[in-house]
Amino acid sequence: MEALLANLLTGFTVAVTPTNLALCLTGCLLGTLVGVLPGLGPTATVAMLMPVTFSLEPTGALIMLAGVFYGSQYGGSTTAILVNLPGESSSVVTCLDGHAMARQGRAGAALAIAALASLFAGTVTTAAIALGGPAIASIALLFQSADYVAVIVLGLVAAIVLAHGSVAKAIAMIVLGIFLGLVGTDLTSGEQRYTFGIDALFDGVGFVPVAMGLFGLSEVMLNLEARAASGDLARLRDRLWPTRADVRQAAPATVRGTLLGIALGILPGGGSTIPSFAAYSLEKKLARDPARFGRGAVEGIAAPEAANNAGAQAGFIPMLALGLPPNAIMALMVGAMMIHGIQPGPQIIAKQPELFWGLVASMWIGNLMLVVLNLPMIGLWVRLIELPYRWLFPAIIVFCCIGVYSLKNAASEIVIMAVAGLVGYVLRKLDCEPAPLLLGLILGPMLEENFRRALSVSGGDFSVFVTRPISATLLAFSAVLLAIVLLPAVRRGREQLRE
Amino acid sequence: MMRLLNRDTAAGALFAAIGAGGLWAGRTLNVGSADAMGEGYVPMLMCGLLLMLGAGIFAGGLRRAAAPLPALHWRPVLAVTAAVLAFAAALEPLGVVAAILAAALCAARAVRGVSLVSVLAPAMLLAALVLGIFVWGLGLPLRVFPPWLAG
Amino acid sequence: MKPVIAAAAALACMTPALALAAEAPRGYPLKPVRMIMPNAPGSGTDTLGRIVAHGLGETLGQQVIIDNRPGAGGTLGMEIGRNANPDGYTVIFASPPALTVAPFVQRRQPFDPMKDFEYITTIGVTPNVLVVSPSSGIGSVAELIDMARARKGAINMASAGPGSQSHLAGALLLSLGRFESLHVPFKGGAAVPSVMTGESHWSINPAPSVIGLLKTGKVRAIAQTLPKRTALLPDMPAVAETVPGYSYSAWNGIIAPRATPGPILVRLREAVIAVMNRPDTRSQMAAQATDILVTTPEEFRRMVQETITNNVKLVKALGLTAE
Numbered sequence: 001m002e003a004l005l006a007n008l009l010t011g012f013t014v015a016v017t018p019t020n021l022a023l024c025l026t027g028c029l030l031g032t033l034v035g036v037l038p039g040l041g042p043t044a045t046v047a048m049l050m051p052v053t054f055s056l057e058p059t060g061a062l063i064m065l066a067g068v069f070y071g072s073q074y075g076g077s078t079t080a081i082l083v084n085l086p087g088e089s090s091s092v093v094t095c096l097d098g099h100a101m102a103r104q105g106r107a108g109a110a111l112a113i114a115a116l117a118s119l120f121a122g123t124v125t126t127a128a129i130a131l132g133g134p135a136i137a138s139i140a141l142l143f144q145s146a147d148y149v150a151v152i153v154l155g156l157v158a159a160i161v162l163a164h165g166s167v168a169k170a171i172a173m174i175v176l177g178i179f180l181g182l183v184g185t186d187l188t189s190g191e192q193r194y195t196f197g198i199d200a201l202f203d204g205v206g207f208v209p210v211a212m213g214l215f216g217l218s219e220v221m222l223n224l225e226a227r228a229a230s231g232d233l234a235r236l237r238d239r240l241w242p243t244r245a246d247v248r249q250a251a252p253a254t255v256r257g258t259l260l261g262i263a264l265g266i267l268p269g270g271g272s273t274i275p276s277f278a279a280y281s282l283e284k285k286l287a288r289d290p291a292r293f294g295r296g297a298v299e300g301i302a303a304p305e306a307a308n309n310a311g312a313q314a315g316f317i318p319m320l321a322l323g324l325p326p327n328a329i330m331a332l333m334v335g336a337m338m339i340h341g342i343q344p345g346p347q348i349i350a351k352q353p354e355l356f357w358g359l360v361a362s363m364w365i366g367n368l369m370l371v372v373l374n375l376p377m378i379g380l381w382v383r384l385i386e387l388p389y390r391w392l393f394p395a396i397i398v399f400c401c402i403g404v405y406s407l408k409n410a411a412s413e414i415v416i417m418a419v420a421g422l423v424g425y426v427l428r429k430l431d432c433e434p435a436p437l438l439l440g441l442i443l444g445p446m447l448e449e450n451f452r453r454a455l456s457v458s459g460g461d462f463s464v465f466v467t468r469p470i471s472a473t474l475l476a477f478s479a480v481l482l483a484i485v486l487l488p489a490v491r492r493g494r495e496q497l498r499e
Numbered sequence: 500m501m502r503l504l505n506r507d508t509a510a511g512a513l514f515a516a517i518g519a520g521g522l523w524a525g526r527t528l529n530v531g532s533a534d535a536m537g538e539g540y541v542p543m544l545m546c547g548l549l550l551m552l553g554a555g556i557f558a559g560g561l562r563r564a565a566a567p568l569p570a571l572h573w574r575p576v577l578a579v580t581a582a583v584l585a586f587a588a589a590l591e592p593l594g595v596v597a598a599i600l601a602a603a604l605c606a607a608r609a610v611r612g613v614s615l616v617s618v619l620a621p622a623m624l625l626a627a628l629v630l631g632i633f634v635w636g637l638g639l640p641l642r643v644f645p646p647w648l649a650g
Numbered sequence: 651m652k653p654v655i656a657a658a659a660a661l662a663c664m665t666p667a668l669a670l671a672a673e674a675p676r677g678y679p680l681k682p683v684r685m686i687m688p689n690a691p692g693s694g695t696d697t698l699g700r701i702v703a704h705g706l707g708e709t710l711g712q713q714v715i716i717d718n719r720p721g722a723g724g725t726l727g728m729e730i731g732r733n734a735n736p737d738g739y740t741v742i743f744a745s746p747p748a749l750t751v752a753p754f755v756q757r758r759q760p761f762d763p764m765k766d767f768e769y770i771t772t773i774g775v776t777p778n779v780l781v782v783s784p785s786s787g788i789g790s791v792a793e794l795i796d797m798a799r800a801r802k803g804a805i806n807m808a809s810a811g812p813g814s815q816s817h818l819a820g821a822l823l824l825s826l827g828r829f830e831s832l833h834v835p836f837k838g839g840a841a842v843p844s845v846m847t848g849e850s851h852w853s854i855n856p857a858p859s860v861i862g863l864l865k866t867g868k869v870r871a872i873a874q875t876l877p878k879r880t881a882l883l884p885d886m887p888a889v890a891e892t893v894p895g896y897s898y899s900a901w902n903g904i905i906a907p908r909a910t911p912g913p914i915l916v917r918l919r920e921a922v923i924a925v926m927n928r929p930d931t932r933s934q935m936a937a938q939a940t941d942i943l944v945t946t947p948e949e950f951r952r953m954v955q956e957t958i959t960n961n962v963k964l965v966k967a968l969g970l971t972a973e
Contacts, residue, residue: 034637047691047718048637050700141868144849166507168559172514172552179521179545185722186538187835190755190812190970193538194524197757202722217579224575224609331692339701339934390613394606395625397579398599401586402629406639409719410726414587418580425576429569430510445837448541453834457806457849460534640684640717646735 008130011357015365020063023056024362027064028369031071036078036381038216038396040403041088041208042312043329045072050336058340059355063362065336066316069329070366073272073312074118074374077305078381081110083396085216089207090272090308092438093280095215097293097300104296109242111378113250113298114305115371121258121306122367125313128262129320130360139266145454146464150474151264152447155274157478159439161281161485170436173427177440178447180205187449200412207442209404209413213420214427214434216400220393221425242298250302253283257303261310266318272311277439279307285484313363320356505567507560515553521546578609594642595634599626678914682713684740685904688727688748690720694776694856694938698902699743701934702773705925723813724748725760732766736907738914742767744905747815750958755813755970763958768910769950770919772903773926774940777882778819778875779860780889782852783845784867791827791873791892794852798829807831808841808850816841818964819854819875819898825967827893845869856900857883857939875899882939901943901957903950919947 014020027049034045049068053061073090080091081098094114101110143151160170183194184204195201242250257279264275283299284290293300312329319330342355404413424434458464466472521542528539559565582605589598603622607613633639685703689695696718703714719727728748734740749763782788788797798805807824809817812835824831834850842860844850846868854875861883863869873889874880877897889896904922906915925931926942935942945953965971 037632043691048639141843141847144844144847166556168552168556169510172510172549172556175545175549175552176514176517179517179542179549182542182545187811187837188536189529189538191528191538193528193542194521196524199722199726199760202725203720217583221576221579224579225572329692335692335697335700339697339704390610391621393579393609394582394603394618394622395628397582397606398586398602398625398629401583401590401598401602402595402633402639402641405587405590405641406633408721408726409640409717409730410721411587411591414583414590418583418587421583422576422580426513427510429571430506430513431566432510444545449837451541452536453836455533456535456832457834458534460532462533638682638713638715640715 004130007353007357008361010353011130011359011361014059014354014358015063015361020060020358020362021365023060023064024067024366025369025373027067027069028071028366028373031068031073032075032078032370032373032377033071034068035072035075037075038079038083038085038212038400038403040072040406041076042069042072043088043332044403044406045069045075046329046332050332053336058337058342059358061340062333062337062355062359063366065333066359066363067366067369069312069333070122070309070363070370071373073309074115074370077114077118078111078374081114081301082107082381082384083216084219085396085400086211089211089438089442090276090304090312092211092215092273092435093276093304094301094308096280096435097295097297099219100294100296101298101301106296107382108378109246109298110296110301111381112242112375113246113301115374117250117254117257117302117306118309119367119371120254121261121310122313123364124258125262125310126360126364126367128314129317129363130357142470144468145450145457146468147470147474148450149447149454149465150471150478151274152443152450154474154478154481155277155439155443156447157481157485158274158278158281159436161285161481165431165433167485169432173432173434173436174440177437177442178444179440180210180437181441181444182448187445188452198412200410200416204445205416205441206407206413207438208407209417210420210441211438212400212404213417213422214424214438216396217417217421218424218428218434220396221421222428223389224393246298250298253279253299253303254306256282256286257306258310261307262314264307265311265314272308272315273439273442275307275311276304277435279303285481309367316359316363320359503561505560505565506569507563507565508557509560509568511553511555511557511560513553515550515557518546518548518550518553521549574611575609578606581608582606591642592645594644594646595629596626596644599629678738678917679710679712681739682715683707683710683738684715684717684734686727686731686734686740686742687716687718688720688724688731688742689718689745691716691718693720694858695743695745695902697858698774698776698935698938698940701931701938702743702904702922702925705928705931706921709921709924722760723752723755725752725756728752729760731905732761732907734907736768736910738906738910738918740907741770741918742905742907743902744954745902746900746957746961747813749905749954750961751813751818751965754958754962755965763954764951766908767905768908768915769947769954770904770906770915771922771947772901772943772945772950772953773922774935774942775876775899775901776938776940777857777880777899778815778854779857779871779883779886780823780852780854780873780875781842781845781860781869781871783848783850784870785848786851788852789870789872791887791889794872795827795829795892797851798831802830805831805852806834806850808834808836808844808853810841810855811835811837812968813965813970815898815900816853816855817968818961820852821964821968822898823854823889823893823896826896842869854898858937861939880941882936882941901953902940903945915947 030049031045034040046068053064076088076091077094079085080094081102084095084099086092086095098110156174159174183201185202186193260279261275283303284293315330401414404417407413454464525539525542529537530539530543531537582602585601585605586598589601600622603618604615607615607618634641687696687699700716703716707714719730724747731742753759753761788794807820809820841853842855845853864871874883874886875889875898877890878888923944926944
């Protein structure tokens with residue numbers, strides 16, 4: 001404990017120098033400003049702003065990059081809430097209830113809840129990293145392919161829970177998502193699947209263009225159709241802040257989301273997506289009245305926002321302690337460290353304590369700054385979406401196009417977004433929710449990869465999934481969860497029949 | 500008698516059709532066996548599942564009175580799609596300013612009674628904003644003007 | 651319309667090239683130079699490219715912007731590079747996967763590595779490292795081969811996917827060392843972690859992605875893939891000491907679209923060499939376990955030709971070519 005305090009003291013001494021505080025603030029600010037642009041998620045933002053940090057000394061550079069990362073993540077949530085545009089996978093869930101609240105004129109409250117839940121999650125995760133970073137990291141090394149299959153199955157079951165319509169349609173949407181995720185070059189054989197000779201499909205269907213199309217463009221279409229053109233999107237400005245009842249509902253959800261986020265975030269490939277979906281599902285299951293979800297439930301914002309922030313931050317644990325980046329953003333951070341001549345891995349804690357603990361401390365400071373920075377900006381964001389819709393929507397379309405283009409600098413990505421928008425419109429008209437499809441799209445390739453690998457290594461023996469303790473436990477948990485979801489649906493279905 | 504066309508039967512038919520299409524389009528893929536799965540194993544599994552789920556949803560829609568098909572308004576849908584596609588087509592050969600103009604003109608068709616001329620000024624404002632943020636601010640490698648103008 | 655533009659561009663480029671035989675066009679570069687990176691941001695190659703681009707920007711007095719164009723094994727980026735205006739404002743950061751493997755595993759050959767580009771210089775050579783899991787008890791290449799022969803096929807070789815450096819380097823070892831392993835492909839950087847969890851027994855991976863992990867004690871490096879020992883990885887034997895003739899490492903270099911004016915190529919080559927001689931570049935490259943190597947365009951061209959010959963042989967033997 002004493003050592004921990006000493007370490008944190010080292011960290012804060014480094015982090016609160018005026019230069020580093022300024023860098024942290026600048027990073028958060030730049031990150032937020034770029035992150036609110038639809039389509040520019042954290043990966044793109046970090047890649048874009050990385051050159052700015054080259055001239056800084058290493059600790060300052062990493063502090064600034066961490067700030068950019070948090071800022072862009074929060075900025076992404078802002079866009080998700082205001083205009084239903086998820087710029088990255090983890091803000092898909094935020095769209096569900098966040099945008100519903102915005103439509104009810106409670107965008108300010110939604111933004112404030114998101115910021116506060118993120119701050120709480122950031123605080124707890126920072127403490128967790130400080131307490132047990134290296135020990136937590138080694139958990140990731142217990143997971144083999146079969147165990148990843150189990151984690152993914154759990155994530156997919158979570159997506160079924162979060163749908164509020166028909167369970168059969170939700171499952172079909174997940175399967176469709178997995179199928180879309182299989183398009184592209186097969187990892188094992190190198191064969192092309194469903195690419196129809198189109199170069200742009202060789203690497204598969206990208207998540208961001210599909211998400212922006214399914215949610216964002218179809219939202220624009222529905223809004224225009226509903227004659228929202230007169231600009232009645234978020235009119236009620238009297239409720240800028242969350243009510244006491246909101247806070248009471250959001251608090252426990254935030255705690256649960258945080259814990260879930262840390263647990264799932266340290267797994268490679270997990271990042272912040274599975275945690276946010278899982279946290280939402282958990283809240284919906286625990287809620288006395290699940291029907292509120294998708295219609296502006298505060299827990300539906302607090303829990304996934306806490307989970308995705310905790311998950312994202314927990315991703316620093318394997319990166320710093322083992323040098324294993326669990327996702328693309330962390331890979332970029334490792335790249336940035338290497339450019340500064342720092343080799344990530346367990347030795348940096350011993351060799352460069354001021355860097356490690358300085359970064360840990362600035363993570364917390366970054367989270368705090370985000371809240372300080374963003375609470376005053378909420379009024380500004382809310383006013384922005386009060387512009388007449390007929391002016392706003394061409395701008396949304398153009399920003400989406402540029403954001404999606406910038407991912408690979410390929411116009412084909414924009415075309416994929418257009419198709420996804422059209423498909424999203426039709427599916428939403430048929431009461432099929434897009435969120436499960438997106439989760440299937442992200443997890444599908446991971447599922448196939450690990451499923452094939454597990455069976456290839458076991459020689460085709462399916463029992464690997466139940467003989468490995470981690471995998472067996474997770475699968476049993478998923479089965480119970482699935483049973484809980486299906487039973488009421490079956491019951492309800494029968495009741496409907498009897499009527 | 501139930502109406503044949505409702506939200507469930509339509510969704511079911513759509514899923515089933517995608518599943519069947521996937522099975523057909525992937526008929527040349529190598530399926531393999533559990534210990535050495537080919538590239539077709541999981542796709543066939545998923546398409547089969549999609550076909551079955553689709554059939555189930557369709558059948559359910561026939562038995563129960565599901566919500567009727569909603570009214571589709573093609574005008575905004577087509578205008579928005581056209582705007583995005585126009586942007587994609589114009590961006591690389593003509594540059595981002597022309598692409599924004601093209602997108603804005605297409606998007607204007609979404610709302611009845613908006614004249615094409617009236618969107619020019621907002622479109623130019625938007626173009627200036629985009630240039631400021633993306634090209635000069637963030638340094639995105641975007642072509643700004645057509646190559647024959649840029650010199 | 652396109653051929654007209656191309657012809658005009660070619661004319662525009664030829665005129666100054668004729669007028670000033672040895673000097674770069676006055677003031678070049680007048681605007682930022684784009685460096686196409688056919689790899690994803692954050693990848694090992696991307697990191698090397700960013701180091702070079704940063705130094706190059708300072709030397710040229712104009713920013714060098716990294717333009718990540720990953721996709722189709724690097725083919726997308728290479729095609730964009732080939733089709734770019736050859737005015738000296740587009741260069742390409744070349745590495746073996748995109749230039750010497752990807753074009754030969756696709757149904758139609760998307761570009762011709764030898765004809766479509768001007769070679770400027772290589773910047774360095776990065777060895778691969780053979781890692782094993784400590785729990786496997788393998789301590790040397792000879793022990794790996796013995797164990798694999800004894801337990802036929804029950805040994806797993808992790809790779810970064812079919813046709814990757816990691817896969818081809820491993821396949822070359824299997825063929826020269828005459829032993830078998832089950833090929834287990836992974837996506838991205840997950841091959842080494844799978845060795846750490848003990849799911850896979852061995853894997854060959856680029857040195858920069860591995861050296862940081864060695865100190866965790868969860869993965870052991872038993873050899874590197876340069877033809878002989880290197881000062882960058884002291885105490886690490888070369889695979890060739892056990893398997894004579896084995897060599898599989900990656901070069902990186904700068905190339906430009908064909909018909910980029912000669913004087914500009916000369917200017918760029920001088921600038922790159924100046925960057926590679928800077929002490930900060932040297933230490934950054936050493937941190938990436940990359941040996942700095944600058945070559946003449948002819949030497950570079952010969953290296954590429956040789957790599958293509960070797961890789962095409964491997965790719966064909968593995969059945970990775972499409973029809």
